[in-house]
Amino acid sequence: DTAVSQTPKYLVTQMGNDKSIKCEQNLGHDTMYWYKQDSKKFLKIMFSYNNKELIINETVPNRFSPKSPDKAHLNLHINSLELGDSAVYFCASRPSGGNYGYTFGSGTRLTVV
Amino acid sequence: TQLLEQSPQFLSIQEGENxxxxxxxxxxxxxxxxYRQEPGEGPVLLVTVVTGGEVKKLKRLTFQFGDxxxxxxxxxxxxxxxxxGLYLCAGEETGNNRKLIWGLGTSLAVNP
Known part of the structure; x- marks a missing residue:
């Protein structure tokens, strides 16, 4: 019954490794997002996809690459992980059009050591 | 860059206070x-206000959008x-992309 599910919940990895975070939503929403929440709890948008098409790409290092195989999935691949990538990453979705709120996943806590 | 200033940043009160x-x-x-966010979880939407001057109530919570x-x-x-919990406000930009601009959050502790 989980609306927006992310895996894994926790990810501890060494610098230089490549890792992926997966996100799936079963709400039928058209738009999906990746957010990064830093240690001060500030939410910063990274990417947004609408029906598999990239519509928002904030100033994010090229090491971060999103992929949306279909409108229910939005994955995030990170190459050459750095210490500064440590944060909580949230996937979210919403219907397109209108003033709808976002439904967030429970987050992936990434720790780079 | 649009900014959304949220205050106070921290609030610790006794049960029963407003x-x-x-x-x-x-x-x-x-x-x-x-939105409200609890530790280890994602933000959960409480309410969306759209019209200037709009007031919405959710049990003991009252939300108001400026005129x-x-x-x-x-x-x-x-x-x-x-x-x-952590209370977050987010303003939706006008225009095509309609990004959310987030406040820094208010961390509320209500002590019994």
Missing amino acids: LTVYCNSSSVFSSLQW ARKDSSLHITAAQPGDT
Whole structure:
């Protein structure tokens, strides 16, 4: 019954490794997002996809690459992980059009050591 | 870059007290959303306000959107320990992409 599910919940990895975070939503929403929440709890948008098409790409290092195989999935691949990538990453979705709120996943806590 | 100033940043009160959290901006938003986030979880939508001057109530929580759609407030009456959490406001930009501009959050602790 989980609306927006992310895996894994926790990810501890060494610098230089490549890792992926997966996100799936079963709400039928058209738009999906990746957010990064830093240690001060500030939410910063990274990417947004609408029906598999990239519509928002904030100033994010090229090491971060999103992929949306279909409108229910939005994955995030990170190459050459750095210490500064440590944060909580949230996937979210919403219907397109209108003033709808976002439904967030429970987050992936990434720790780079 | 649009900014959304949220205050106070931290608030620790006793059960039964009232409180108000503010979000202010110099920009006009198409809507203003309030979320609550608990440790280890993602933000959960509480309410969306759309019309200038709009007031919405959710049990003991009252949300107001400013007349000019640049600011909003969240008022909690008779706070309970279950209200403890991080409260986030987010303004939706006007235009095509309609990104959310987030406040820095208000960390609320309600002590029994």
